[in-house]
Amino acid sequence: MGRKPTITRQQLLDLAEEIVRTEGAKALTIDALARAAGISKGGVQYSFASKDDLVRALIERWTSQFDAMLITDETSSPADLIRSYIRAMRASQPAMNAKMAGLMSTYLQDPDNMRETRQWYRGIFERLGEASAEAQTARVAFLAVEGLFLLRIVGIDEDGTWAGFLDDIEAVLERLLDVRRQ
Known part of the structure; x- marks a missing residue:
């Protein structure tokens, strides 16, 4: 049985939008989103396998x-x-x-x-x-x-x-x- 996620997909999308708004589309990376969410890169990839996703x-x-x-x-x-x-x-x-x-x-x-x-x-x-x-x-x-x-x-x-x-x-x-x- 896996750990319960601490952040939802919708919350990650909210943070991703904020990154794009404040820093531009180029700044949006899995790493940047993980930092903004305070979770690991793997935590982001649980919801979004790639930047394209x-x-x-x-x-x-x-x-x-x-x-x-x-x-x-x-x-x-x-x-x-x-x-x-x-x-x-x-x-x-x-x-x-x-x-x-x-x-x-x-x-x-x-x-x-x-x-x-x-x-x-x-x-x-x-x-x-x-x-x-x-x-x-x-x-x-x-x-x-x-x-x-x-x-x-x-x-x-x-x-x-x-x-x-x-x-x-x-x-x-x-x-x-x-x-x-x-």
């Missing part, structure tokens, strides 16, 4: 939290989906800074992770795939929000401009939808 778990955690914030269903209009997407981006802002987004770069180096990410995006584009003017406007707004997300990797939000850029995208989306309704 740890990064995958962080990305899966973030993705599931983000998806839970997307308050839509399959019958939502393309514009409503993008409005919800922008709200989810705003809500995730405190938790996802440029350093955390940079972790995506490491994650996407694995072909299986790349396939999962492509599949997630394909699902979004299928929902935005109508030929309508509203769907076209929503697709452009989605691409703008995703471009802004990727710019966070290079530190676009160091001076707090992220929310203002999201405001711009949202305002243009609404303006274009209003014009198309007239």
Whole structure:
């Protein structure tokens, strides 16, 4: 019978996120996480066999939290989906800074992770795939929000401009939808 773990997988993920936030994605190692948790390297590897497993778990955690914030269903209009997407981006802002987004770069180096990410995006584009003017406007707004997300990797939000850029995208989306309704 083995020893009962003194720290949970979720606690390790919390500490891993903190390491990435404060020191950057490169600083996240099994050794660094073990030090932060006050346990042995083997203790971390009990929950995460490798750094790749740890990064995958962080990305899966973030993705599931983000998806839970997307308050839509399959019958939502393309514009409503993008409005919800922008709200989810705003809500995730405190938790996802440029350093955390940079972790995506490491994650996407694995072909299986790349396939999962492509599949997630394909699902979004299928929902935005109508030929309508509203769907076209929503697709452009989605691409703008995703471009802004990727710019966070290079530190676009160091001076707090992220929310203002999201405001711009949202305002243009609404303006274009209003014009198309007239």
